[in-house]
Amino acid sequence: MTKPSQISAGSTLGMIAGGQIGGFFSEAALRMGYKVAVWDPDINAPAKRFASEPFTGEFDDKRVFNAFKEIVSGVSVEWENVPNSLIKELEKTVIVKPGSKSLTLAQDRIKEKSFLASNGFPLTEYVAIQRIDEINGVPFDFPWIIKTATLGYDGHGQWYIKNMTDITGNSALQDSKVPMVVEKVVDYQIEVSVVVAMDDDGEVIAYPPTENLHKGGILKMSISPARIPDEIQSRVIELGCSIIRSIGDPGVFCIEMFLEKNGNLLINEIAPRPHNSGHHTIDAFSVSQYENQVRVLTGLPLREPIMLCESVLLNVLGHEYDALMNNSAINQILSSLNAKIYSYGKTSIRPGRKMGHIVFCGTSLDELIRQAESCQDIMDGNLSSG
Numbered sequence: 001m002t003k004p005s006q007i008s009a010g011s012t013l014g015m016i017a018g019g020q021i022g023g024f025f026s027e028a029a030l031r032m033g034y035k036v037a038v039w040d041p042d043i044n045a046p047a048k049r050f051a052s053e054p055f056t057g058e059f060d061d062k063r064v065f066n067a068f069k070e071i072v073s074g075v076s077v078e079w080e081n082v083p084n085s086l087i088k089e090l091e092k093t094v095i096v097k098p099g100s101k102s103l104t105l106a107q108d109r110i111k112e113k114s115f116l117a118s119n120g121f122p123l124t125e126y127v128a129i130q131r132i133d134e135i136n137g138v139p140f141d142f143p144w145i146i147k148t149a150t151l152g153y154d155g156h157g158q159w160y161i162k163n164m165t166d167i168t169g170n171s172a173l174q175d176s177k178v179p180m181v182v183e184k185v186v187d188y189q190i191e192v193s194v195v196v197a198m199d200d201d202g203e204v205i206a207y208p209p210t211e212n213l214h215k216g217g218i219l220k221m222s223i224s225p226a227r228i229p230d231e232i233q234s235r236v237i238e239l240g241c242s243i244i245r246s247i248g249d250p251g252v253f254c255i256e257m258f259l260e261k262n263g264n265l266l267i268n269e270i271a272p273r274p275h276n277s278g279h280h281t282i283d284a285f286s287v288s289q290y291e292n293q294v295r296v297l298t299g300l301p302l303r304e305p306i307m308l309c310e311s312v313l314l315n316v317l318g319h320e321y322d323a324l325m326n327n328s329a330i331n332q333i334l335s336s337l338n339a340k341i342y343s344y345g346k347t348s349i350r351p352g353r354k355m356g357h358i359v360f361c362g363t364s365l366d367e368l369i370r371q372a373e374s375c376q377d378i379m380d381g382n383l384s385s386g
Contacts, residue, residue, distance in 0.1 A: 004095045004200060006299035007073045009033035012052065013297060014072035014094070016059070016086070018045030020344040020354065021274050021290075022078035024282065026050035028290040034298070039068050046345040047078070059083050069094055074297045076251070080106035080272050081151055097297045098251030102272035105247065109181045109269070110149045116267055119246050121239070124258070124266050125184040132176055135167060140184045149179040158217060160185075186266060188258035192226045194240040195278040197252045197292040197302055204244060205292070205302050207285065209236040210277045212256075215317070218352050221372060222277040222313040223365060224284060228259065239265055252293040254278060276315065276354065283340060283359050284311040309361040312368040314375055321355035323382035332378050337371045338362055 007013070013029050015022040018040035026036040026047050035052035038045065041059070048054040053071060057064035059082060074095040077087070080103055087100045105112045110128045117123055125140045128149070138144070146167075148157035159166070159173060167173055192209040211226035212219055226233065240255040247253075247270075254275030256268040278289040286306040287295075295302055316324055323329055324341070333339050343356040358375055360368040 004299060007095065007297070011035070011073040011298075012037050012071050013294070014039065014068060014075035015047060015078060016075060016082045017078035018042065018047035018051075019078055020046055022047035023050055023344065024279070024288075024290045025076065025078070025274070025293050028288065029294045032291070032294055034294070037068060037072050039064065044347045049345055059086050065089070076293055076297050077103070077273055095297065098249045098253070098272045102247055102249040102251060102253070106270060106272045108149050109147055110179060112270060113181060116243070121243060122264065122266050124186045127182050128179065129182060130179050132167070132173055132180070135182070138182050143185040145183045145185055146173065147181045147183065148176070149181055186258045187261060188266075189261045190226065190228070190259050191256065191268070192228065192236055192259060193254050193256045193275060193277045194236050195252065195254050195275060195281070195289050196240045196244045197289070197296055198244050198250050199296055199302050200250050200299065202245065202248075203302060204241045205304050206237045206241055207278065207281060207289070207305055208307060209233050210280070212277050216352060218315070218317060218354075219276050220315050220317070222280060223369065224280050224311045224313075225307070227365065232259065232263070232265075235265060239267075243267070243270065250296050252289055252296060277313075279342070279357055280311040280313045280359055281305065283361055284309050310363060310365050310368060312360045312365070312372045314358045314360070314372045315354055316356040316358065316379070318351045318353055318355065319349055320379045320383060321349055323379040324356065326382045329378050329382045333358070333375055337375055338368075339371070339375060
C-alpha cells in the first residue's frame with residue numbers, strides 16, 4: 001500500500017460525529033492551521049461550534065456524503081459506532097485514519113475479543129452467545145457481565161449478573177435478540193487505560209497510563225499518572241503498543257485494561273479514537289491526544305509527549321451540569337480549587353450523559369484527588385439544594 005501523502009495546512013479535515021471528542025479534535029486542527037468539516041445528524045452537535053463547514057444529515061444521506069467528500073482531504077472519527085459502510089466508501093477517495101479495519105473490530109465485541117485472543121493477548125474468561133437461550137452453556141461461575149456485542153457504551157447494553165435469577169427476571173435481556181459476550185467478573189485492583197498513537201510507518205508513541213474510577217458504569221474520575229509501580233506502567237504501555245501494532249491501522253487509540261490483584265494485566269476493550277480518560281492531555285502534556293490525532297491524519301511527525309504536571313479529571317454527568325452552572329457553585333469552585341472547567345456545549349441533559357469535565361493540575365496526586373472530591377461535594381450540594 002502506498003503511504004498517504006502529507007496533508008498541507010489550510011486543507012479541510014473531516015470529522016465524522018460531532019460530540020466533545022470531535023470538538024477537541026477540531027480545536028487542535030484549527031490551532032494548527034487546518035479547517036474542519038464536521039458531519040453529524042444533530043444540527044446542534046457540539047463540535048459544529050468549531051466547524052468551518054458543518055454538515056447536517058443522517059450518515060446514509062448520499063447528498064451530504066457527496067458534498068462532504070468533495071471538500072475534505074482526510075477524515076477521522078469521534079467514536080467507533082459510526083457506520084463502517086460510510087468509512088469504507090470514504091476510504092475509496094479520501095485518507096481515513098483510523099480506517100474500517102479498526103472499526104470492524106471495535107464495533108463488535110465478539111470480533112474484538114477473538115482478534116485479541118488469537119494474537120495471544122490476555123483477556124478475562126468469556127464466551128460469545130448468539131441468543132440469550134444459550135446462556136446455560138456458560139462454563140464459568142458467577143458473577144458475570146453480559147454485554148451486547150454491538151452498540152454498547154457508557155454502561156449501555158451491559159448487565160451485572162449475580163445469579164440466574166438476574167437473567168430470568170430481566171425483561172430487557174429476555175427480549176434481546178442480538179449476539180452477546182458473557183464475561184467473568186474480574187477481581188481487579190484498578191482499571192487503567194493507555195492512549196497510543198501510530199503513524200503510517202508503524203511508529204508508536206504512548207502516554208503514561210491513567211487510573212480510572214467509574215460510577216454506574218460511566219467514567220467519573222481519571223488520575224494521571226496511574227498509582228501503580230513503574231514496572232507495571234511499562235508493562236501497560238508495552239502491551240498497549242503491541243496491540244495497536246497488531247491491528248496495524250494508523251490512528252489514536254485507547255486500550256482499557258484491568259490490573260488484577262496478583263499483578264496480571266487483562267485487556268478490557270479498545271477504542272479506535274481519543275478517549276475521555278485522555279482529556280487531561282490537553283492541559284497536562286506537551287502534545288495532547290487530539291493534536292496527535294491531527295498529526296497522524298495529516299502525516300505530520302509524532303513526538304513523545306512530555307508530562308508537564310500530574311492531573312485529576314472529574315467528569316460532569318447529567319444534572320451535575322445544572323449544579324455546576326450555578327453561579328454560586330462556579331464561584332466557590334474557582335475561588336477555592338485549582339480547577340479548569342470544560343463545558344461541552346450539549347443542548348440537552350440526560351442522566352449519566354457527559355456534559356463537561358473539570359481538570360485539576362499540580363504536583364501532588366493526593367492533593368488533586370482531594371480537590372476533585374471537594375468539587376464533587378460542591379456540585380452534589382448544589383444539586384440537592386436545587
